[in-house]
Amino acid sequence: MKQMLRCLLAASLTVISSAALAEDALKIGAPQPMTGADAPFGDKFKKAYSMAIEEINAKGGVNGRKIEIVIEDHQAKNPLAATVAEKLITEDKVLILTGGRASGQAIEIASVAQRLKTPYLVDHPSADAVTAKGWDWVFRQNPPGSIYPEAFHKFITEVPGAMPKSVAVVYDNTLFGKTIAAATIAFLKSKNVPIVADEAYPVNTLDFKPIMTKVKAANPDYLLMMAVATTDAILMTRHAKEIGVTPRAFVGFGGGFGVGDFATQLGPLSEKVFSSASWSGNPNDPLTAAFYKNYQAKYGLHPHEHEVEGYSVIYVIADALKRAKLTGNLEADRDAIRQALLTTDMQTAFGKTKFGNWTGPNGDQYTNQNIYSPEHSVLAQWRNGQLLNVYPKDNAETAYAFPE
Amino acid sequence: MPKFALPGLLVAVFIAAPLLSTHSFVHHLLIMVLFSTLLGLSWNLLGGFAGQVSFGHSAFLGVGAYTTLLFYLKLGLSPWLGLVAGGALAMVVAVPIGLICFRLRGPYFSLATLAVAEIIRLVALNWEELTAGPQGLIITHLPALSLFGQTVNWESKLPFYYLIALLALLGMGLTHLVARSRLGAYLLAVREDLESAEAVGIDTVLTRVLALALSAMLVGLAGGFYGLYFRYIDPDAVFSVALSVEMVFIAVVGGIATTAGPIVGAIVLVSISETFRSQFQSGHLIFYGLFMMLVIRYLPDGIWGRVRLALKQVRER
Numbered sequence: 001m002k003q004m005l006r007c008l009l010a011a012s013l014t015v016i017s018s019a020a021l022a023e024d025a026l027k028i029g030a031p032q033p034m035t036g037a038d039a040p041f042g043d044k045f046k047k048a049y050s051m052a053i054e055e056i057n058a059k060g061g062v063n064g065r066k067i068e069i070v071i072e073d074h075q076a077k078n079p080l081a082a083t084v085a086e087k088l089i090t091e092d093k094v095l096i097l098t099g100g101r102a103s104g105q106a107i108e109i110a111s112v113a114q115r116l117k118t119p120y121l122v123d124h125p126s127a128d129a130v131t132a133k134g135w136d137w138v139f140r141q142n143p144p145g146s147i148y149p150e151a152f153h154k155f156i157t158e159v160p161g162a163m164p165k166s167v168a169v170v171y172d173n174t175l176f177g178k179t180i181a182a183a184t185i186a187f188l189k190s191k192n193v194p195i196v197a198d199e200a201y202p203v204n205t206l207d208f209k210p211i212m213t214k215v216k217a218a219n220p221d222y223l224l225m226m227a228v229a230t231t232d233a234i235l236m237t238r239h240a241k242e243i244g245v246t247p248r249a250f251v252g253f254g255g256g257f258g259v260g261d262f263a264t265q266l267g268p269l270s271e272k273v274f275s276s277a278s279w280s281g282n283p284n285d286p287l288t289a290a291f292y293k294n295y296q297a298k299y300g301l302h303p304h305e306h307e308v309e310g311y312s313v314i315y316v317i318a319d320a321l322k323r324a325k326l327t328g329n330l331e332a333d334r335d336a337i338r339q340a341l342l343t344t345d346m347q348t349a350f351g352k353t354k355f356g357n358w359t360g361p362n363g364d365q366y367t368n369q370n371i372y373s374p375e376h377s378v379l380a381q382w383r384n385g386q387l388l389n390v391y392p393k394d395n396a397e398t399a400y401a402f403p404e
Numbered sequence: 405m406p407k408f409a410l411p412g413l414l415v416a417v418f419i420a421a422p423l424l425s426t427h428s429f430v431h432h433l434l435i436m437v438l439f440s441t442l443l444g445l446s447w448n449l450l451g452g453f454a455g456q457v458s459f460g461h462s463a464f465l466g467v468g469a470y471t472t473l474l475f476y477l478k479l480g481l482s483p484w485l486g487l488v489a490g491g492a493l494a495m496v497v498a499v500p501i502g503l504i505c506f507r508l509r510g511p512y513f514s515l516a517t518l519a520v521a522e523i524i525r526l527v528a529l530n531w532e533e534l535t536a537g538p539q540g541l542i543i544t545h546l547p548a549l550s551l552f553g554q555t556v557n558w559e560s561k562l563p564f565y566y567l568i569a570l571l572a573l574l575g576m577g578l579t580h581l582v583a584r585s586r587l588g589a590y591l592l593a594v595r596e597d598l599e600s601a602e603a604v605g606i607d608t609v610l611t612r613v614l615a616l617a618l619s620a621m622l623v624g625l626a627g628g629f630y631g632l633y634f635r636y637i638d639p640d641a642v643f644s645v646a647l648s649v650e651m652v653f654i655a656v657v658g659g660i661a662t663t664a665g666p667i668v669g670a671i672v673l674v675s676i677s678e679t680f681r682s683q684f685q686s687g688h689l690i691f692y693g694l695f696m697m698l699v700i701r702y703l704p705d706g707i708w709g710r711v712r713l714a715l716k717q718v719r720e721r
Contacts, residue, residue, distance in 0.1 A: 073681055079641075090427065107542060111542070111544075129542060133542060135544075202526070
């Protein structure tokens with residue numbers, strides 16, 4: 001009996017002490033997919049967040065207080081994303097939210113955050129709508145989807161002779177594919193470039209030959225391809241080359257064209273294919289380079305866009321927490337953090353971050369969207385199985401090979 | 405026991421439940437329980453009573469959700485009108501689907517429902533003028549509504565709770581009526597032996613179409629509620645196979661072909677998934693899966709089916 005009492009006492013002491021600690025820490029909430037098909041992405045963000053938090057806490061935290069991240073699994077399901085956002089805000093009493101991973105879930109989180117007056121700093125979801133609905137509690141560090149082709153637009157405008165004489169556009173019918181296609185078609189039309197083929201396909205198409213036969217007949221100067229799925233990117237490129245489409249340049253947009261499998265599966269067929277790659281920080285910037293090195297040392301994995309975004313977003317939040325006057329009153333503190341985010345102006349491994357209201361290329365009216373987003377677009381090219389940034393020059397790892 | 409004691413008690417519990425807690429997250433979970441109940445009730449009408457296993461019920465949920473949101477966002481009509489219209493349209497859409505699919509039996513019918521849901525998803529994805537395609541529909545604010553002289557606060561959970569409670573009661577009432585009606589008897593006959601049912605003169609196609617239409621109406625109403633409560637729909641979210649399968653689980657775990665089964669299933673599934681998720685960040689689905697296996701192996705009649713059997717045995721003793 002005595003022993004039992006002692007056990008109980010010890011247990012209650014640990015509970016009390018951990019409660020005291022938890023109260024002391026500044027809590028950040030992050031709904032992420034930790035199970036299901038998207039789980040690998042949730043894990044990437046978890047690693048990136050943890051690394052930033054360890055670094056900040058090791059240096060004394062924020063104004064002497066430790067910061068802590070609370071991750072909740074939303075299984076990539078929209079209703080569950082709303083559920084866990086609600087739980088993080090009302091039960092875990094986090095000061096600010098980040099994460100989300102995919103756009104559908106981010107919209108649910110943003111809608112909940114707006115109604116419950118809790119700041120939500122988006123780190124990866126790219127649907128334009130997230131910051132185009134006038135939600136003033138929602139901020140976004142990363143560029144919206146319609147910004148992705150920005151570097152390609154600069155390339156064709158600035159490099160002599162690069163402006164296409166005609167283009168064929170082939171895109172998947174996802175929000176991402178359609179947004180990018182719309183942005184780049186609008187830009188090309190403004191430059192009077194004829195669109196000779198405009199073809200949408202469903203994700204996970206197995207045979208691109210019918211589409212590519214049409215494209216070949218149109219004989220485009222550039223072939224622009226949008227693919228979220230890696231298999232689509234690979235098959236589309238292979239079938240285009242097998243059918244004998246011979247444009248001056250193959251340009252891929254979207255995740256599928258940026259992964260290692262693209263080169264391993266296609267071999268020499270991948271050579272010199274351009275990829276309007278997702279932004280993962282400027283590799284020539286010392287802050288970004290240091291992050292890449294440290295991350296590799298810590299986890300033995302090569303970081304990419306997700307890790308840079310997750311790692312940097314914690315620094316942006318820590319900066320806002322540092323500047324906000326926290327009183328212990330949850331509602332007032334959340335508003336103070338929102339006010340602090342409005343005046344954020346800093347450099348992270350991701351790049352420059354400052355939030356503002358502006359108009360996107362597809363006419364979206366952004367609220368609290370990173371104003372440096374148009375700079376956060378990069379054109380890369382596959383060279384000997386490696387994807388290297390080639391444009392703009394400041395972010396380039398090598399010179400572009402164009403025309404051959 | 406007087407005739408109205410049980411339903412009266414149920415209504416009282418539904419009214420009182422959210423008043424026991426001030427936590428809005430608890431209210432949210434109660435809403436999820438009743439929403440799941442409605443899904444389970446809908447699937448149960450067709451899958452439980454008539455034995456027609458549908459894997460495509462999200463098709464009708466999506467129709468209801470899109471109707472409700474489009475009524476509001478495009479036509480500017482009250483979303484509450486849209487909710488009712490969503491249920492009605494889901495019913496209308498169900499009739500031709502039923503007439504076609506009920507020519508098929510058993511697994512072939514199940515596969516056909518899967519295909520129908522996929523076709524409707526693709527239509528929603530590509531008919532951009534109407535549905536905004538993959539971009540989905542977002543509600544940023546709900547119109548002011550005054551009820552009994554009070555302005556309804558849509559930022560709080562209670563109005564949504566009472567709305568879904570009303571819909572769930574409607575579903576349970578409908579199930580209760582069907583189970584005791586001529587239609588209910590026909591459905592059981594169809595489930596047990598289709599040939600015999602036909603031999604005694606039951607129009608089995610019409611019977612099943614009727615069951616499907618009622619089932620579609622309930623899930624269409626649930627879809628409208630989904631749209632208004634979560635305020636964002638896109639084709640992949642509302643026409644998902646995962647959602648259709650969830651409906652099957654709720655009914656099966658609770659107890660198929662019973663009135664109370666779906667609510668039991670919903671309470672159990674929502675609470676275990678919440679508990680496991682708060683305990684384990686990434687391994688919780690293993691326990692969820694394990695639980696499903698145990699139920700299917702040891703409680704093939706579902707939890708409520710088992711309890712009902714036990715109660716009956718006690719009474720007879």
